[in-house]
Amino acid sequence: MRKQVAERAGVSEATVSRVFSESDAVKEKTREKVLKAAAELGYVPNELARQFARKRSGNLGVMLPFVPKAKLFSTYYFYEMMGGISEAAQQHGADLLLLQRMPGEDRGCGLLFRQQKIDGLILLGARDIAEEREELLKLDAEGRSFAFVNQRIDGLEHRAVETDHRRGCFLAAEHLLQQGWRRPAFVKGPPGFSNSLDRLLGFRDAMPDELKGEHAVLQGNYSRTSGLALAGEAAELLRSGQADAFVAGNDRMAIGLLQGLRQLGYESSRDYGLTGFDDSDGARLMEPTLTSVSASFYETGRMAALIALQVQSMPVDKLPVGLVVRESSLKRT
Amino acid sequence: MRKQVAERAGVSEATVSRVFSESDAVKEKTREKVLKAAAELGYVPNELARQFARKRSGNLGVMLPFVPKAKLFSTYYFYEMMGGISEAAQQHGADLLLLQRMPGEDRGCGLLFRQQKIDGLILLGARDIAEEREELLKLDAEGRSFAFVNQRIDGLEHRAVETDHRRGCFLAAEHLLQQGWRRPAFVKGPPGFSNSLDRLLGFRDAMPDELKGEHAVLQGNYSRTSGLALAGEAAELLRSGQADAFVAGNDRMAIGLLQGLRQLGYESSRDYGLTGFDDSDGARLMEPTLTSVSASFYETGRMAALIALQVQSMPVDKLPVGLVVRESSLKRT
DNA sequence: ATCAATAATGTACGCGCGTTCATTTTCTCA
C-alpha cells in the first residue's frame, strides 16, 4: 500500500513515511505530491505497525479498582476524574486504555508495561497495602511512567497527585462552628486510604482546643449505605449532646446519614448541621441541598494524566479545594 | 529475548511462540521446559508485536459523544453502560479503548478501523442525523464490527441494541393511571434520538382513548436543568387541570421538574404524580424518592460489547424493562 | 522389525512501518 503511494508520487517509501511522520524535513513540493497520491489511493498509515516500529503503544492506561459489577463507574469521584484524564490524553494524542484490576489474577501493572500495552499508567483508587505498595515501588524502580491519585505511599510521593483533603475538611468544620454548631463529629472513610485520615486531620485542625481530643468519630466506608447504617449511632450522639453536627468524609455517606437520621426524626439545620465532601451531583439533588467540599477531581485527573504522559512534573502544592455552602449546614435559629 | 528463551529451553523460537499462543499442539514436556525458561528469564511476549503480527489490535473501541468538559461521564446512563461493556470485554480478552468524537475534526470511525486501532466499536449516544447515518452505513458496508445502543437508524437495525423504551413508559403511565391520576402529561427528550419518540409512544399506548390525542407534551433535553425550566409550564398545566401527573423521559428531567414545581408550591403525591426513566442513583436519593423505569443499561452495554466482539448476534427481542415504584408516583388520598 | 501415518518441531519469511546510512540534489558563496 505504502509502496503504491510511493510509486504514484514518484518517490521512495521512505519519503512517504517521512511525510506521514511529519518530523523529518521534506520538501514542500514532495510533501504535496505524496499527500495527493495518498488521498487518491485512500492510504492511511497503519497505526498498529507504527506503534510496533517505534516501540510505543501510544496508550495511557487507566487502572480502575475492582468493584463488583454495576457500580464500577457509579461514583462521582471516578467519572469526574476520567473527564480530566480524557482531556489531557486527547490533547497529547494518547489513547485511553481502560483496565481493571482483577481480584484473583493480580498479575501486576508491570506486565502491562512489559507487554507494551501502555506507555503510561494512572491508578485510581490505589491503596497503601503491603503488596500494592511493593508492586508500585518496583514499578517506580523500573522507571515506568505512572501516577496515582489521592493516596500517599511512602517513597512514592513524586507519583501522587493529591487534592488538599485536609484543608477541605478544615473548611467544612470551621464553617459548622461559625454557624453556631458546638460539637461537630466526624464520619470517617475506610482505613487503607490516606485521604480518610487526612480528612479527619483537617477536621481536627478546626476544632477548638477543648474539643481536640473529645469529638466523636463514626466509622463508615464511603458508601451511602454505610452512612445510613451509622444513623442510629449518630442519633445517640445527638440525643446525648455529644454531637450536634457532622462532617462526613464524602457526600454519599452524608446523604445516607441524612436519610437515616430523618427516619429517626432528626432534621438537618433544625437538629444538626451536616457537610459532605466531593460536591457531587447528589449534593445538589438532595432535599435539603448538601453543603460540600468541592475538590475538582477533574483537575486532579488531568494533572495525573499529564504526569503519566511525562509532559509535566509533579506540582509542589496540593490541588486547591473550596467549600460550597448549601442548606444542610446552616443553623436555623 | 525470545531467542534466549528458546536456547535455554533447547528448542526453536517457533516452539516458544507456539507455547505462548496456546493454540498449537506442543508436547507437554516441551511446554514445561519453555515455560520454565521463560519464567527464569522473565520473558513475556510483546503484546504490541503480537497484535502487529496477527493484524488484530485486540481493542474494543468505545466512542463517547462529545460532551463539553466535566460532564463527560456524569450520567448514570453512560457509566452503567460502561460497566456492562467492561465486563464483556474482560471476559473475552479485549481491551477497552476509550474514544471521543471530537466536534470539529470528525474524521469518522472508519479511520479507527483502517488504522487498526480497534477490532470492534461501540457507539454510545449515536444520533440519527444525516452525516452520522451515512458514515455508519459505510462502516456497515465495509463489514466492520460495530454496534450502537438505544437508537434506531434505518438500514442498521442489525447493529442496534435496544431496551424496550416504549414498554417502559407504557408501564409508567399505566401505573400513574392505576394510582388514580387522571391526566398524565409527557416530558419528552430531545429530537434526534429515537428513544425520545419511543418513550412518548409507550406513554400514549397507556392512555385511554379519550386522552390519546389530548395529553400535553413538554419538550426537554434530558438534562435536569431542562426539567427545572419546564416547571412553570408544568405548573400551568396543573393549575388549569390539563394535567395532574407527569411521565418524564428520564430521571434527570423528572428531578429537575420536581425541584422546580416545589419552588412553585407543588408537591408530588399531594398535587401530582411523577415518574422518571433510568432508575438512576438520583431516584433513590431524592426526597421523595422517584418512581422510575429500570432498564438495565448494564445488560445493554454487555450485549453491545458481545456483538461488537462478534461472539454473539443481535437478539430478536428488545431488552426488558421494569418499573420501580417509589414515592413520587403514589397518590395520597 | 518395517513402513506408513501422524505428531512434534525447526526453518524461513513477511507483517508495515521507522530509521540509519549512503547517495543525490539543491543551495551558498566565492
Next chain:
DNA sequence: TGAGAAAATGAACGCGCGTACATTATTGAT
C-alpha cells in the same frame, strides 16, 4: 561557474512475532 556544505531523498534493514512449509520424531499396524 564551480566547489563545498547543507538539504532532500533513496536503499536496506530490523523491530518481535505468527505461520506456512519442510523436516524429524513418534506411534501403530502389520
